[in-house]
Amino acid sequence: MELDNLKYAWRTLAAPPASERSPEEIHALLQKRSGGIVTRMRRNLTGELILIAATYTPAILFYFLDFEGKLSGIAWLFILLLTILAVYFFRKNQLLKAMQCTGCSLYSNLLQQINTLKKYIRFYVWSGTLMIPVMFILSWLIIRQKFPAAPGADLFYQLSGTPWWQHPLTWAVLLIPVTVGIYFINLWYVHRLYGRHIRKLQDLLQEMEEE
């Protein structure tokens, strides 16, 4: 089989009936949801954002309005957390938007996808890990402010002047292993999600570069 001999047949190959589409059918295709990986990732991100906003908003309102506003500090901490999450979602969305350049050459598009996906993975792992200390610190602030200690409750209190569950050392001891553990869990999870895809893209790029 010689490729050159097949050029004519290839170019004159009639389209199968399935490819015949009226303008209405094409219009209907455009109304459907895209199944592309980046579009799906952006859709999931929007879903997560809506879910978080829907969960936090009632909590914020609750702490502002109930208890005669005495626990409004907690509401402010939730707002702070929500702001951090908004920045997180914004950055993720930015990276997803930059991930594809379908109008670029195949090589440039692959390179862009790999580089952006690597950035995305790094951001995913580090933000997911750093979220843990932030949560710990916020929880510590809430507990410290809102749950006063009973003086002389235990030996720890007598020695340090603070109950153990309010002492920064206790939190630091808990924080380190939890953060390290979360880092590795994030790393494992993100590679489970995107590892295969990134390897496939790298293989394609390598094949294109080979002489």
Place this chain on the structure above:
Amino acid sequence: MKLVQEHRLLLYKVCRLYCFTEADRQDLFQEIVIQLWRSYPTFRGESKFSTWLYRIALNTAISDLRKQNRRPSTTSTDEIPPSLPDMTWPGEEEQQLQQLYAAINRLSDVEKALVMLYLEDKPYEEMEEIMGINQNNLRVKMNRIREKLRKMTKEATYGIR
């Protein structure tokens, strides 16, 4: 929409190359149309329209994870059927094309794109613009692919390995 109508055969050929079942072809066709629709405002006419169209179609077909699971593996040749299902091909030329499709199925995604552009009689200059691979490298790759296809056809016809 008019452009999609005009180039639907080209799009369908891409779908045929990269998808194994009719359902997957329909999905990919839809995805390419959506990508064309989204990217059209960014088309500035710096390259030929057909170059841009090929880029969109091939980028969508190659870099989309969704279809990877549905495609037969390019490395496991045992799983590849000798011909594509749900197609009837009368005539000798069509039979050759059928053989060609069966052989192409055993190529990698990049090689498939190169074969398609070659069969479409695209000059190496345009192939470089679409693929982003320099012309010398493209020529080397095309020679390798031609040899590979020749070998595959021999294997299929005479059982020679």
